[in-house]
Amino acid sequence: MNDLDNTIICRCSDVTLGDIRRLIAEGYTSFDEIKRITRCGMGPCQGKTCQQLIQREIAMATGQPIAALRDQTTRPPATGVRLELVAKEAYRDED
Amino acid sequence: MRTNADIVIIGGGITGCSIAYNLAKKGVTNIVVLEKRYICSGSTGCCGAGVRMQWGTEMNCRMSKFSTEFYEHANDILEYDGDVEFKQKGYLLIADTEREIAQFKKNVEVQHACGIPSRMLTLAEAKEIVPHLNTDILLGAAFCEKDGFLNPFKTTDAFHRAARRMGVEFNTFTTVTGITVENGRVRAVVTDKGTINTPVVVNCAGGFSHDIAQMAGIDIPVYRERHQILVTEPVEPMQDPMVMAFGLNLYVQQSPHGSFIMGRGDANEPRDGRCTSSWRFLEEMAKTVDNVLPAIGKLRVVRQWAGLYNMTPDRQPVYDKSEQVEGFYMAIGFSGHGFMFGPVTGVVMADMITGSEPRIDASGLRLSRFAEGKLFVEPSVV
Numbered sequence: 001m002n003d004l005d006n007t008i009i010c011r012c013s014d015v016t017l018g019d020i021r022r023l024i025a026e027g028y029t030s031f032d033e034i035k036r037i038t039r040c041g042m043g044p045c046q047g048k049t050c051q052q053l054i055q056r057e058i059a060m061a062t063g064q065p066i067a068a069l070r071d072q073t074t075r076p077p078a079t080g081v082r083l084e085l086v087a088k089e090a091y092r093d094e095d
Numbered sequence: 096m097r098t099n100a101d102i103v104i105i106g107g108g109i110t111g112c113s114i115a116y117n118l119a120k121k122g123v124t125n126i127v128v129l130e131k132r133y134i135c136s137g138s139t140g141c142c143g144a145g146v147r148m149q150w151g152t153e154m155n156c157r158m159s160k161f162s163t164e165f166y167e168h169a170n171d172i173l174e175y176d177g178d179v180e181f182k183q184k185g186y187l188l189i190a191d192t193e194r195e196i197a198q199f200k201k202n203v204e205v206q207h208a209c210g211i212p213s214r215m216l217t218l219a220e221a222k223e224i225v226p227h228l229n230t231d232i233l234l235g236a237a238f239c240e241k242d243g244f245l246n247p248f249k250t251t252d253a254f255h256r257a258a259r260r261m262g263v264e265f266n267t268f269t270t271v272t273g274i275t276v277e278n279g280r281v282r283a284v285v286t287d288k289g290t291i292n293t294p295v296v297v298n299c300a301g302g303f304s305h306d307i308a309q310m311a312g313i314d315i316p317v318y319r320e321r322h323q324i325l326v327t328e329p330v331e332p333m334q335d336p337m338v339m340a341f342g343l344n345l346y347v348q349q350s351p352h353g354s355f356i357m358g359r360g361d362a363n364e365p366r367d368g369r370c371t372s373s374w375r376f377l378e379e380m381a382k383t384v385d386n387v388l389p390a391i392g393k394l395r396v397v398r399q400w401a402g403l404y405n406m407t408p409d410r411q412p413v414y415d416k417s418e419q420v421e422g423f424y425m426a427i428g429f430s431g432h433g434f435m436f437g438p439v440t441g442v443v444m445a446d447m448i449t450g451s452e453p454r455i456d457a458s459g460l461r462l463s464r465f466a467e468g469k470l471f472v473e474p475s476v477v
Contacts, residue, residue, distance in 0.1 A: 013352075033133045036140060036248035037177075039352065044328055044397055073400075076372050080328055080395030086381035087392060 009057075010050040012043020020054055024061045031055060031072050041072055044080060096266050099292045101125040102448065103284045105271050105307050106299035108139035109247065109434050110426050112254035113441030114297055114448075115263045116173070121449055124262035127291055129284065131303075133267045135251040138301040139434055141370070141402025143324060143346055143358050145337050146435040147186040147242040148211045151202040151474040154459050155411075156209040158439045161455060165438035166245055174260075175253035179245050182351050185336035186242035187216075187225055188475075189233050189387070192342050198474055199237040206239070213239035225334055227390035232343075244337055244348050247434055254437070271300075274310040274423075281311065281422035295448060297424045302368060302403030304427035311420050315413070316465050317428045319403040321364040323376040327394040329353030338388065341475065345383045347391065355391055357384055372399040404431045409470035412436065414443050415462040424448055425462070430476070 005018030015038045028034050031041065031054055040054065041047030051072060059066045101123055104111045107130030115128050130136070146166055148159045165172065169179045190196050199215060206213045214237070221236040222228050259265060266288065273285035274296060283292045300307040302319040330353050339346040347357040359380055377399060385392035407413060407428035417423040426444050429436065443457045459471050 030133060032136065036135060037252065042326075042398070044395075046398060075398050075400055076374075076377070077396060077399075080397050082393060082395050083327070083381040084385045084389075084392035086377055086396070087385040090378035090382055 009053050010038065010040035010043070012045050013039040015040045015050070017057070020057050021061075024058060029058055029062055030070055031058070032070070035072060047072055096269070096289050097125070097127050097264055097291060098289065099125075100127040101293065102295040102297065103291055103293045104128045104297045104299055105284070106130065106137070106301060107134045107255070107265065107267065108137050108299065108301055109135075109251050109254065109437035110139075110301070110429070110440050111297070111299035112251050112258060113437045114299060114426060114444045115258040116254045117441035117445035118448065119258050119261035119263050121445055121451070123449065126258075126263045127293075128258075128263060128265045129269050129271055129286060130265065130267045131270050134255050134265065135248050138402045138405065139247050139251055141324070141400055142247055142434045143348070143356060144244040144247050144434065145186065145242070145339075145346060145348065146244060147239065147337070149186055149188055149202060149206060149213050149237060149239050149242060149475065151198065151205060152471070153205055153209065154457070154471070155473055156206050156211055158436060158455065158457065160209055160211055161442075162436055162438040163241060166250075169245075169250065169253060173253040173257040175249075175256065177249050177252070179250045179253055180351050181243060181245040183241060183243035185224070185238055185240040187221060187336045187338050188237045189221065189228070189338060189340045190235050190342065191233050191340070193234065195342050196235045199235070202475060203237060211239060212241055213237060224336060225338055225388070227333070227388050228338070229387055229389055232386065238336070242337065250437070254441075271307065271310070274307070276311050276420050279419070279421055281420060295422045295424065297426065297444065297448065299426050301405050301427075301429070301433065304405055304425065308425070311417070311423050313417050313419055313423060315425065315427065315462065316408055318366050318406050319368055320366050320406050321369060321401050322358060322360065322404050322431065323364075323372060323380075323399060323401045324356060324358040325377065325380055325396050325399040327355040327391070328397050330394060333390070340387065343383065343387055345380070345387060347384060347388060354397075355394060359383060368403065370401045370403065372401055404429075405433075406430050408465055409472055410476050411471045411473055412440075412460055413462050414440070414447065414457050414460045416447065417462075
């Protein structure tokens with residue numbers, strides 16, 4: 001394993017470039033598939049760091065332009081919110 | 096893509112992958128699995144991941160016990176390189192009405208007759224297991240330490256890889272556009288990437304099972320309903336079991352990774368197949384969990400998602416072959432329990448399709464029960 005293999009691609013879940021390249025070679029050639037096996041894109045950053053890096057790897061390995069690759073579904077919330085605050089706001093709206 | 100197959104399975108979720116694996120194990124390997132997106136991209140990949148044996152009917156107890164015992168050894172049986180991450184720390188069912196307590200007591204008797212180690216708990220005992228439980232609003236609880244939850248992606252991946260090693264062909268990003276029926280028999284499955292001649296098709300299409308059946312001219316009484324889940328930031332381990340309440344309407348687990356995953360049902364959810372997220376769910380879920388498990392209210396939600404329940408009139412699945420079209424089989428209508436029944440589904444369907452002696456009696460789940468008015472009523476569902 002060389003240093004490039006150990007480069008962290010997903011900071012939330014400690015996924016390395018080596019992990020990503022192995023999965024692409026095994027046939028997991030979309031961000032969503034790699035996400036479900038490795039947890040990249042599921043952490044607090046929600047893929048804001050890893051997605052573009054992984055898409056670039058997939059594009060290089062498969063010869064497709066990045067624009068042709070499917071991104072993950074963007075889901076709310078845009079940033080982490082404490083559940084008790086959401087609950088408090090909901091009760092306030094009901095009053 | 097193969098152009099001739101003995102069996103075509105439509106759907107690459109836990110159901111389709113488990114059936115493919117079980118058929119291959121019986122020696123039928125000229126199988127093609129068709130998946131519109133990628134493996135585990137549908138309902139299985141969106142599910143709450145729980146596996147419980149605390150049911151209220153003998154059949155569900157028996158079937159879920161089979162599935163749980165399979166999942167205990169899934170890594171070895173499926174010879175999986177990874178880990179399906181079975182966290183077997185129990186299900187704590189909580190009740191806030193006398194009616195629910197009475198039901199739990201009846202259920203525990205049924206469970207004991209099936210050899211399931213469940214028991215009623217006092218609120219003090221429940222609080223020992225889950226210290227952050229707000230017992231002020233509860234009346235009692237039931238617990239089974241052998242229940243748990245596991246990683247749906249890896250579990251499905253394990254079935255998929257095992258089936259592929261035995262010769263099953265998986266075609267992802269392949270959409271079924273039609274099913275050719277001639278003289279009352281299945282002849283072929285048409286996809287956007289070509290046609291596969293086959294005498295047998297198995298409908299495992301989850302939220303799209305109705306559409307697939309229509310392609311063969313078969314009408315089945317199922318509909319799809321959106322169900323939503325949210326997940327928090329990961330924290331140190333603080334909750335062992337899945338906490339679930341039918342009346343208070345929630346289920347909450349802490350994944351091995353540390354995040355809390357939680358969901359609830361809502362009869363007002365859309366039935367048009369959309370999988371968007373709603374503000375209403377976030378608010379209702381936040382209110383419920385903040386009330387029942389206040390410590391979790393302190394955590395930040397990082398994502399919501401949604402998937403489709405494939406619902407039947409009695410909220411139990413259908414394992415059957417069509418009487419209208421020969422060669423058309425279905426494992427559909429799981430109504431939210433498809434993942435936990437995955438191992439049992441594969442065995443039941445593989446025996447049915449190959450005409451072998453059934454290893455598991457699932458005769459109560461045939462399609463004709465709706466027309467005959469013999470609904471299979473399970474009291475313990477969310």
